[in-house]
Amino acid sequence: MSEAGIFKEDDRVELIEGEIVEMSPIGSRHAESVEDLNTLLRRLLQDKPVAVRAQNPVHLSEDSEPQPDIAVVHARSYRAGHPAVSDILLLIEVADASLTYDRQTKIPLYLQSGILEVWLVDLVNHVIDVHSSEGVERFHSGETVVSSVLPEITIAVDDVAR
Numbered sequence: 001m002s003e004a005g006i007f008k009e010d011d012r013v014e015l016i017e018g019e020i021v022e023m024s025p026i027g028s029r030h031a032e033s034v035e036d037l038n039t040l041l042r043r044l045l046q047d048k049p050v051a052v053r054a055q056n057p058v059h060l061s062e063d064s065e066p067q068p069d070i071a072v073v074h075a076r077s078y079r080a081g082h083p084a085v086s087d088i089l090l091l092i093e094v095a096d097a098s099l100t101y102d103r104q105t106k107i108p109l110y111l112q113s114g115i116l117e118v119w120l121v122d123l124v125n126h127v128i129d130v131h132s133s134e135g136v137e138r139f140h141s142g143e144t145v146v147s148s149v150l151p152e153i154t155i156a157v158d159d160v161a162r
Contacts (some may be wrong), residue, residue, distance in 0.1 A: 002029055016105065024097045029123055033094045037121070037160050038159040041072065044152050049075045050089060057082045058091070060113040069094045069121075072150065074145045085114045089149050094160075096123040107131050117149045126161045 012023040026034075034054055041052045053071045060066065061084040070092035073083040090109050095102040102120060110118045111131060120129040128139045132148065139145045139157050147153035 004050040011054055014057070014067045015063065015065040016109065023067065024101075024117075027096060030069075030094055033123060033160050033162075035123060037070050037092060037094070037155075040155060040159065041070065041153065043102065044154070045072065048150070048152060050150070051075045053083070058088060059084045060109065064109060064113070066109065068092060068110075072153075075126055088115055090119070090147060090153070091115055092116050092119040092121060094123065103129075117147060119145070121161050123161060126157070128155075128157050128161055 012025070013020050014023055015021075029120060038052060038054045045052060051073050053073060055069055056071065057065045057067050058071050058073075065082065070090075071083060071088060072090040072092075074086045074089070076087075078087075093102045096119055099122060107118055107120060111133070116132060118131040120131065120137040122129060126141050128145050130137045130139065130145060130148075141158055141161075144154055144156050
């Protein structure tokens with residue numbers, strides 16, 4: 001659509017279940033948390049055959065191409081197309097202004113698409129919710145989250161949900 005001139009290349013929109021949805025502007029606290037996560041995950045996963053992608057689209061279906069804050073995917077070239085469900089190991093959304101939307105719309109969409117593990121870093125309540133087919137587990141200040149998909153990922157809530 002940007003090639004057709006409908007949107008500019010830097011417009012903040014994503015495709016969610018067939019609808020073009022305008023994304024919230026990125027605030028400084030949100031941006032810093034995403035950068036902290038990106039740096040930490042790249043360090044923790046440097047010896048694994050994975051890539052950490054920040055704020056890039058993932059292809060869930062012909063109707064949904066959201067832009068999670070962090071996607072940990074199998075390491076390979078994605079020039080021919082965005083990572084698909086089979087490529088995705090972990091998605092992370094960082095939320096303050098978008099908290100309700102992320103919790104009610106994006107997280108269920110990710111899980112229904114077959115993503116095994118999705119984290120919601122809640123900057124409002126300073127918690128991390130880990131979503132999977134098993135349900136939701138909430139981690140509070142002082143606690144550490146360990147990924148069930150990639151156990152190398154061990155992150156203190158206080159390091160990213162502040």
